[in-house]
Amino acid sequence: MRVVIGEDETLLREGLALVLSREGFEVAALASDGDQLVRAAREHRPELVVTDIRMPPTHTDEGLRAALAIRAELPRTALLVLSQHAQRRYAEQLLGEQAAGVGYLLKQRIGELDLFCADVRRVCAGGTVLDPELVGTLLGRARPDGDPLDALTDRQREVLALMAEGRSNAAIAERLVITEKAVVKHVSNVYDQLGLAPAADDHRRVLAVVRYLSR
Amino acid sequence: MHFLPSVRTTDRARTAPDSRPEGDAGPARTEPAGGSDRATAQPAPAATPRGPAATPRGPAAALRGPTTTPRGPAAALRGPATTPTSGGPASGAPAAASPHRRPRLADRPQLPALAALAGAALLLAAAETALLFDQPAAPWALALFPAAALTWFVAGAVASLRRPSNRMGAIMFAGALAWFAAGLLNAPQPALSAVGSLVALLPLALGAHLLHAFPSGRLRGRASRLIVAGIYVAALVLHAPAWLFMPGGAGAPLQVADRPDLARLGADVQDLVGGGLLLATAGLLALRLRAATPAQRRVLAPLALYGIAAVALVPTLSRLQGPLLGDDPLALFALQATLLGLLPLAFVAAALRGGFAPTAGVRELSAWLGAADSRPAPLRDALAEALGDPSVELALWAGERERWVDGGGRPAALPDPRSGQGVVLVEAEGRRVGAIVYDATLIADAAPVREAAAVIALALDRDRLTAELIASRERLRASRARIAAAADDERRRIARDLHDGVQGRLVVLGLRAGELRRGADARGDEEAMAEADALRRELDATLHALRELVRGVLPAALAERGLGAAAAELADRMPLPTTVAAGDERYPPAVESACWFVIAEALANVVKHAAARSARVTVEPTAGGVRVEVRDDGRGGAATGSAATGSAARGALPHASASPHASASPHASASPHASGSTHAGGRPGDGAPRASGTGLRGLADRIDVVGGRLAIDSPPGGGTRIVAEVPCGS
Numbered sequence: 001m002r003v004v005i006g007e008d009e010t011l012l013r014e015g016l017a018l019v020l021s022r023e024g025f026e027v028a029a030l031a032s033d034g035d036q037l038v039r040a041a042r043e044h045r046p047e048l049v050v051t052d053i054r055m056p057p058t059h060t061d062e063g064l065r066a067a068l069a070i071r072a073e074l075p076r077t078a079l080l081v082l083s084q085h086a087q088r089r090y091a092e093q094l095l096g097e098q099a100a101g102v103g104y105l106l107k108q109r110i111g112e113l114d115l116f117c118a119d120v121r122r123v124c125a126g127g128t129v130l131d132p133e134l135v136g137t138l139l140g141r142a143r144p145d146g147d148p149l150d151a152l153t154d155r156q157r158e159v160l161a162l163m164a165e166g167r168s169n170a171a172i173a174e175r176l177v178i179t180e181k182a183v184v185k186h187v188s189n190v191y192d193q194l195g196l197a198p199a200a201d202d203h204r205r206v207l208a209v210v211r212y213l214s215r
Numbered sequence: 216m217h218f219l220p221s222v223r224t225t226d227r228a229r230t231a232p233d234s235r236p237e238g239d240a241g242p243a244r245t246e247p248a249g250g251s252d253r254a255t256a257q258p259a260p261a262a263t264p265r266g267p268a269a270t271p272r273g274p275a276a277a278l279r280g281p282t283t284t285p286r287g288p289a290a291a292l293r294g295p296a297t298t299p300t301s302g303g304p305a306s307g308a309p310a311a312a313s314p315h316r317r318p319r320l321a322d323r324p325q326l327p328a329l330a331a332l333a334g335a336a337l338l339l340a341a342a343e344t345a346l347l348f349d350q351p352a353a354p355w356a357l358a359l360f361p362a363a364a365l366t367w368f369v370a371g372a373v374a375s376l377r378r379p380s381n382r383m384g385a386i387m388f389a390g391a392l393a394w395f396a397a398g399l400l401n402a403p404q405p406a407l408s409a410v411g412s413l414v415a416l417l418p419l420a421l422g423a424h425l426l427h428a429f430p431s432g433r434l435r436g437r438a439s440r441l442i443v444a445g446i447y448v449a450a451l452v453l454h455a456p457a458w459l460f461m462p463g464g465a466g467a468p469l470q471v472a473d474r475p476d477l478a479r480l481g482a483d484v485q486d487l488v489g490g491g492l493l494l495a496t497a498g499l500l501a502l503r504l505r506a507a508t509p510a511q512r513r514v515l516a517p518l519a520l521y522g523i524a525a526v527a528l529v530p531t532l533s534r535l536q537g538p539l540l541g542d543d544p545l546a547l548f549a550l551q552a553t554l555l556g557l558l559p560l561a562f563v564a565a566a567l568r569g570g571f572a573p574t575a576g577v578r579e580l581s582a583w584l585g586a587a588d589s590r591p592a593p594l595r596d597a598l599a600e601a602l603g604d605p606s607v608e609l610a611l612w613a614g615e616r617e618r619w620v621d622g623g624g625r626p627a628a629l630p631d632p633r634s635g636q637g638v639v640l641v642e643a644e645g646r647r648v649g650a651i652v653y654d655a656t657l658i659a660d661a662a663p664v665r666e667a668a669a670v671i672a673l674a675l676d677r678d679r680l681t682a683e684l685i686a687s688r689e690r691l692r693a694s695r696a697r698i699a700a701a702a703d704d705e706r707r708r709i710a711r712d713l714h715d716g717v718q719g720r721l722v723v724l725g726l727r728a729g730e731l732r733r734g735a736d737a738r739g740d741e742e743a744m745a746e747a748d749a750l751r752r753e754l755d756a757t758l759h760a761l762r763e764l765v766r767g768v769l770p771a772a773l774a775e776r777g778l779g780a781a782a783a784e785l786a787d788r789m790p791l792p793t794t795v796a797a798g799d800e801r802y803p804p805a806v807e808s809a810c811w812f813v814i815a816e817a818l819a820n821v822v823k824h825a826a827a828r829s830a831r832v833t834v835e836p837t838a839g840g841v842r843v844e845v846r847d848d849g850r851g852g853a854a855t856g857s858a859a860t861g862s863a864a865r866g867a868l869p870h871a872s873a874s875p876h877a878s879a880s881p882h883a884s885a886s887p888h889a890s891g892s893t894h895a896g897g898r899p900g901d902g903a904p905r906a907s908g909t910g911l912r913g914l915a916d917r918i919d920v921v922g923g924r925l926a927i928d929s930p931p932g933g934g935t936r937i938v939a940e941v942p943c944g945s
Binding site for chain 1: 714718728783829
């Protein structure tokens with residue numbers, strides 16, 4: 001698996017390259033700004049692009065724009081976007097119509113190496129990964145009185161949050177230390193209460209949930 | 216050159232029909248067209264008594280005149296060049312329209328004198344007419360002398376009424392006298408006739424003088440002075456041979472010898488010199504005309520056109536005399552005298568069109584200053600009227616900055632002295648307070664300007680202080696803007712340093728903690744694993760705290776994606792449903808910062824004080840900037856505090872003291888921050904001032920600094936709406 005990394009801070013760029021190569025990735029190119037990143041992706045056709053959002057020259061969102069450009073040009077490239085802060089608008093833009101193979105994490109998640117590497121692999125496999133803090137923000141948004149979300153039980157909210165992070169039923173079961181069967185039941189209840197149509201794939205599920213939460 | 220032929224024609228004309236007034240001089244008696252014989256001593260109508268070289272008596276004088284004196288055209292040319300008042304004078308309307316214009320006849324001191332003069336002029340005219348026509352068969356054309364004199368007198372009266380201190384009036388009065396005197400040439404009495412022959416050409420010289428001096432009344436430039444002096448010499452001194460050697464003028468009072476050759480020679484010299492000076496005059500005036508602006512030309516068109524016509528026609532007429540008029544010197548004289556005698560009428564026409572705007576006089580100016588409602592702009596207008604110069608400008612001396620400024624405190628420059636504009640400094644109590652910039656071509660004599668300067672000094676000083684105040688307020692605003700911008704820059708720098716430096720390093724440290732954990736895991740060192748985990752969690756917590764800090768300093772979303780994203784981020788963290796309607800438009804950093812502070816502070820207020828069920832943030836571009844609105848459906852009654860600026864807090868102040876929610880407010884207990892809030896609604900009995908409003912007040916300042924306006928609409932029970940409109944220009 002080839003990966004191209006976009007990150008303007010040298011130490012972090014090297015650290016990422018180390019982590020990923022140790023994980024079995026072939027680090028095809030390192031880029032330190034958006035344009036370089038797009039060029040490198042065109043040249044190396046990597047399976048995965050990992051990039052920071054804020055990069056030179058404008059230090060705004062060129063990493064995100066580069067990622068979206070790469071996705072438009074090479075739709076099968078998996079994207080993992082890293083940032084110092086989690087923005088709902090970024091996530092919505094990134095997920096777009098097609099949430100498969102997309103991840104959006106806070107940079108600090110890199111330190112949890114095992115989890116991070118698992119997330120990377122999930123993105124590469126066509127899954128979706130959203131940072132827990134972002135999901136927390138989504139779930140925590142104030143809603144008008146009588147919103148169905150407020151009627152969920154705590155357990156149901158936990159399940160909903162993990163769904164939004166892009167986790168599979170098995171992963172949710174493992175995280176909550178319950179059976180997968182129990183997870184399926186919770187999921188189906190949540191769907192009923194929120195009025196969502198059941199989704200076939202985990203990533204479709206993420207899309208539906210995030211859209212619901214972003215209303 | 217074409218004058219010369221005309222002169223000759225003139226001479227010929229003279230010679231031919233001439234009749235000699237003197238009784239004894241037989242040849243002189245010839246009578247011109249139908250001229251009946253006259254009393255001995257009298258010149259016949261065409262009556263120039265002389266032979267060819269003769270003194271230009273009646274018509275002859277007139278004929279001669281044109282050649283020598285650059286009347287008409289000169290005047291025309293002069294006019295335009297002189298009134299460089301831009302636009303203003305064009306219509307004469309500015310003065311007429313100014314509200315403080317008062318009937319001025321009542322307090323015209325010169326009026327009685329003028330009336331006396333007018334009486335004298337009428338008497339003179341009557342006397343001269345009686346004198347001239349007290350001879351058998353006196354030609355009607357002789358009446359043109361008193362008529363022309365009266366015309367000049369009337370024009371002179373108009374001029375001195377309009378501008379007492381201007382010398383145009385004096386020149387025209389002198390011209391009137393000269394016409395009277397020249398008319399005496401044809402008087403039956405030898406002594407009077409002698410006087411007339413001495414000054415026969417003086418009216419023409421004065422005409423030239425008038426043209427050169429218009430409109431200031433003073434001769435402008437060395438060339439003008441030399442030409443006019445030369446013309447006087449040509450008209451008086453070079454005219455001497457005409458009466459000294461008057462041919463056949465045995466009876467002529469001043470004749471010393473009958474030398475037609477010398478008289479002829481003198482006339483030729485006079486023609487040459489006079490013609491040359493006329494040419495020079497025309498050239499000079501043409502130059503001045505070219506230097507005039509279109510507006511000036513328009514104003515002075517009457518004088519210009521008439522003058523050109525006169526210059527062109529007078530000599531040409533004498534040349535064409537034969538074919539057109541027959542050999543009737545009388546008709547020729549009549550035409551020429553009429554052309555030249557009416558010259559002042561062209562002046563009056565120019566004056567009525569504003570070329571010679573009336574002056575109100577300094578007395579009026581001081582009366583106007585005494586009026587209560589005087590304002591800076593009218594001061595200039597009043598001064599313009601007083602000086603008769605619509606182009607007058609006032610400059611103010613900004614002492615502390617050592618520079619000239621205009622009424623708005625903006626830097627101004629005094630004109631170059633060579634530009635034709637004059638400058639008179641205004642001092643009050645020994646201090647320089649300002650300057651009057653006037654049109655030096657219009658007002659040659661600075662004395663009335665200095666007089667006006669003394670009168671307006673105190674008023675101008677007041678204007679100066681006002682201008683200083685305006686300027687210092689502007690400087691204050693600018694310095695506040697600089698301070699705010701510096702603070703913004705500092706915030707941006709801090710946020711960026713945190714992001715690029717500290718946050719990045721902490722992430723790298725977290726990565727190393729992860730590596731440590733892996734290593735410990737590989738070694739099976741549980742304790743080290745726990746240590747590494749704890750370390751990483753600490754780092755995560757620090758990063759989280761840093762993120763919150765950065766969010767408060769200057770949110771990354773604002774720098775990265777602009778107001779819309781930053782507003783959405785704020786809204787996401789609101790404890791009540793908050794919607795955001797905002798696009799992805801970007802605005803200048805200072806504007807985005809200021810608007811973000813408005814949104815953040817307004818939302819914080821909603822949370823703390825409004826007891827609202829929902830809030831809404833709208834960010835939308837406007838024609839020249841951005842409009843930000845934050846509204847809630849809470850209880851209203853917000854105030855910015857007692858020092859609310861004019862732009863802020865419409866309708867807010869009244870609610871600050873009145874407390875409509877004083878008791879039984881359903882919201883009162885719901886809001887833990889009720890006391891000291893910016894909302895009027897409070898707990899029962901809470902009479903202490905609670906409208907501290909520093910938050911909203913600070914917002915008003917912030918928006919003011921970027922040139923925007925903050926409006927707060929917060930009726931009790933009606934929710935609160937805060938609107939900031941900020942321009943994005945420069």
